Amino acid sequence: MDELSCKDCRYFLPVDVFRGMCKLSKEKISHDDPVCTNLEKLAKCKFCINYTAEKDYLGKCMGTILAFPDMTASKCADFQWGIQN
Numbered sequence: 020m021d022e023l024s025c026k027d028c029r030y031f032l033p034v035d036v037f038r039g040m041c042k043l044s045k046e047k048i049s050h051d052d053p054v055c056t057n058l059e060k061l062a063k064c065k066f067c068i069n070y071t072a073e074k075d076y077l078g079k080c081m082g083t084i085l086a087f088p089d090m091t092a093s094k095c096a097d098f099q100w101g102i103q104n
């Protein structure tokens with residue numbers, strides 16, 4: 020199970036593939052920076068009970084549909100918080 024990082028937080032604003040910004044502190048941060056105490060997890064496939072990891076960056080939703088762990092799920096009607104996969 021991967022450590023959580025800022026890219027998993029709803030306050031993370033990606034700028035490009037390397038950099039981003041924290042919407043709370045307004046600081047420049049990177050996607051993989053360690054989280055702080057203000058962390059609020061963003062709905063993502065890897066946090067969903069319907070997601071099963073198969074490889075590092077690949078898995079299945081409900082055992083059938085190809086899905087990626089870091090895919091945001093804030094608009095997914097089937098999303099339900101589970102343990103991180």
Ligand code: SF4
Pocket residue numbers: 024025028029030031040041042043044048053054055056057058059
């Ligand atoms: S609130 Fe904390 S965990 Fe979230 S993006 Fe900012 S620094 Fe990262």
